[in-house]
Amino acid sequence: MRIDSKTKLDDLLKTYPFLLEFLSVFSxxxxxxxxxxxxxxxxxxxxxxxxxxxxxxxxxxLLSALAGEIARVTGEDVHPGAAAAAADEVSTVFQDKExxxxxxxxxxxxxxxxxxxxxxxxxxxxxVKDLGPTEIPEMEQRLIEEGMPESEVKRLCDVHVQVFKESxxxxxxxxxxxxxxxxxxxxxxxxxxxxxxxxxxxFGELRAAPAAVFTAAARERLILELKTLAEIEKHYVKxxxxxxxxxxxxxxxxxxxxxxxxxxxxxxxxxxxxxxxSGAKKEETLAMGRQLLTEIRDxxxxxxxxxxxMALETLDERDWARVKHGEEVVGYAWITPGLExxxxxxxxxxxxxxxxxxxxxxxxxxxxxxxxxxLINLVLKHLPLDISFVDENDEVRYFSxxxxxxxxxxxxxxxxxxxxxxxxxxxxxxxxxxKAFKAGTKDAAxxxxxxxxxxxxxxxxxxxxxxGTYKGCxxxxxxxxxxRALQGQRRLLDWE
Numbered sequence: 133m134r135i136d137s138k139t140k141l142d143d144l145l146k147t148y149p150f151l152l153e154f155l156s157v158f159s160x161x162x163x164x165x166x167x168x169x170x171x172x173x174x175x176x177x178x179x180x181x182x183x184x185x186x187x188x189x190x191x192x193x194l195l196s197a198l199a200g201e202i203a204r205v206t207g208e209d210v211h212p213g214a215a216a217a218a219a220d221e222v223s224t225v226f227q228d229k230e231x232x233x234x235x236x237x238x239x240x241x242x243x244x245x246x247x248x249x250x251x252x253x254x255x256x257x258x259x260v261k262d263l264g265p266t267e268i269p270e271m272e273q274r275l276i277e278e279g280m281p282e283s284e285v286k287r288l289c290d291v292h293v294q295v296f297k298e299s300x301x302x303x304x305x306x307x308x309x310x311x312x313x314x315x316x317x318x319x320x321x322x323x324x325x326x327x328x329x330x331x332x333x334x335f336g337e338l339r340a341a342p343a344a345v346f347t348a349a350a351r352e353r354l355i356l357e358l359k360t361l362a363e364i365e366k367h368y369v370k371x372x373x374x375x376x377x378x379x380x381x382x383x384x385x386x387x388x389x390x391x392x393x394x395x396x397x398x399x400x401x402x403x404x405x406x407x408x409x410s411g412a413k414k415e416e417t418l419a420m421g422r423q424l425l426t427e428i429r430d431x432x433x434x435x436x437x438x439x440x441x442m443a444l445e446t447l448d449e450r451d452w453a454r455v456k457h458g459e460e461v462v463g464y465a466w467i468t469p470g471l472e473x474x475x476x477x478x479x480x481x482x483x484x485x486x487x488x489x490x491x492x493x494x495x496x497x498x499x500x501x502x503x504x505x506x507l508i509n510l511v512l513k514h515l516p517l518d519i520s521f522v523d524e525n526d527e528v529r530y531f532s533x534x535x536x537x538x539x540x541x542x543x544x545x546x547x548x549x550x551x552x553x554x555x556x557x558x559x560x561x562x563x564x565x566x567k568a569f570k571a572g573t574k575d576a577a578x579x580x581x582x583x584x585x586x587x588x589x590x591x592x593x594x595x596x597x598x599x600g601t602y603k604g605c606x607x608x609x610x611x612x613x614x615x616r617a618l619q620g621q622r623r624l625l626d627w628e
Contacts, residue, residue: 135198135212137181137191141165144180144198154201161187178231236271244284268293268438269387282389282556293434306440310470313374313455314440320367321432323466328425331357335421338414346414354409354417362402363465364428365540368395371435373542374458375443378451380552387439389556391431396555398427449476458542461533517610521595522550524604526566538588538609550605569594570602580612587613 135144145152155162162183180198184191195212202210243249276282308315334357338350372395376388401424408416447455453475495502503511512519512532518539520531528548531541545553554562568574569592577592593606 135180135195135210137179137184137195139180141178141180141183148202148206150205151198151201154198155183158197159187159189161189232267233271233274236267237275240271240275241280244280269384269390269442272390273385276389282393293430293437305436306444308444309473311473312470313370313452313459314444315473316459316464316467316469317367317370317440318436319467319469320465321436324361324364324367324428324432327357327361327466328428331361331421332425335418335425339418344414346412346417351409351412355406358402358406358409360466364398364402366463366465368398369540369542370455370459370462371395371439373462373540374455374544375439377544377548377552378447378454379443380548381451382446384442384446385552387442388552391434391439393556394427394431396557398424398431401427454544458544461542462540517608519609520607522566522605522607524570524602526550528553529604538611565592566605569605572600572602585613586611587616 152165156166165183180194181191184194187194192212199210199212202208306314306318308318331354334350334354338346338354341347341350372388372392376392379385379387401420405417405420405424408420456473456475459469495504496508513534515532515534518532518534518537518541520541521529523529526549528545528550531545533541550566551559551562565574565577568577575594579590581588581590588609589612590607590609593608594602595604595606596602
């Protein structure tokens with residue numbers, strides 16, 4: 133028999149099954165081939181040249197070793213052919229989706245295990261080469277589902293992009309009509325890049341100033357620019373409350389799990405930087421400023437090379453109609469959106485606002501009266517606090533759309549798991565509260581925080597029917613800053 137770099141591993145193992153054990157001992161890299169999932173994907177389609185690439189070794193070395201083992205066990209005289217030239221191997225780049233995902237996962241596992249990034253870049257170029265818009269997030273999602281901690285995926289997220297950067301650079305920029313949500317988000321990114329350039333110049337001037345000099349004028353300029361940068365919150369909230377939940381509806385959760393934690397890093401570092409500027413801490417300002425600008429620029433790159441192309445490929449016209457309405461609720465950062473794009477006929481914004489519900493104007497009988505749906509909606513909107521309701525399946529069913537909400541919400545959260553509406557860092561707390569409510573061991577949870585100079589009171593209540601059956605959780609959030617400051621008394625008759 134003759135084997136060469138184009139011989140299929142699957143064919144070889146069918147003829148010489150003992151080689152599977154030999155490979156796993158020959159190199160720890162090949163031990164993963166004993167995994168039946170990998171053998172059904174990579175192992176089914178891979179050539180020996182590609183298997184050598186997976187093992188980061190020359191194909192000639194692998195072919196000689198295999199020939200020697202076959203001769204030792206069977207006595208057959210096997211003639212290993214010469215390894216194919218790199219140009220000949222291009223045609224054998226993996227095309228099957230599941231196989232490509234397995235190869236990508238293997239590359240990232242090795243990256244997290246400390247393998248040199250240049251070795252992995254070479255392996256990617258030889259075995260996969262090009263990336264589709266959904267492949268990086270899908271690969272990260274699979275790794276999370278298989279047990280890799282979200283924190284670990286997030287920790288090396290930037291390095292993932294570096295491995296695949298050459299392929300990403302070759303992709304065309306996502307295209308959308310002015311007014312389409314993706315066009316709007318990209319326009320915000322262009323405005324954001326201008327703000328970052330202004331900040332970078334200000335940091336450069338501060339760095340060039342004599343040691344320890346941080347003038348009041350420099351502080352005032354930076355404080356003003358950071359206030360402008362703080363509008364990035366609207367950009368991130370639109371992703372968190374619009375794109376992420378709709379992608380989750382299509383079983384794509386990787387971006388929300390990884391990107392949201394990076395959003396929270398940006399928020400925390402922006403707040404920290406503002407504190408350093410106000411305190412005239414020059415070195416801390418420069419160090420945090422450099423880190424923050426890098427984080428934001430890296431996020432812009434991930435959005436436009438990964439998230440936005442994937443969203444355009446995944447979401448349908450009804451989804452984009454819902455996103456459009458939601459962005460109008462959240463607002464826009466730094467720009468005014470275009471007007472050209474409109475949902476296709478049959479996908480009106482009105483229909484997208486409350487999908488699956490009827491607008492029938494009937495009277496609903498309540499325990500202590502009766503109101504039309506319109507009046508119920510108005511009453512809830514005029515409550516002096518924000519409320520949200522999560523059903524017994526942990527899915528968001530309602531939130532009050534008051535004029536000045538404390539925490540941003542948008543219609544896209546309706547039907548979303550409440551656990552996914554909170555930052556990953558607080559996921560386990562939300563889960564613990566809900567489990568206690570369902571078990572009947574707790575009926576309420578209460579918290580209070582200070583945010584942007586306001587004192588906020590946040591309460592969760594278990595909602596049960598007359599038989600004590602758990603029906604869901606009610607969240608009530610209230611700005612009680614002025615209430616805490618009240619003194620003495622003011623009677624009804626004192627009102628003017």
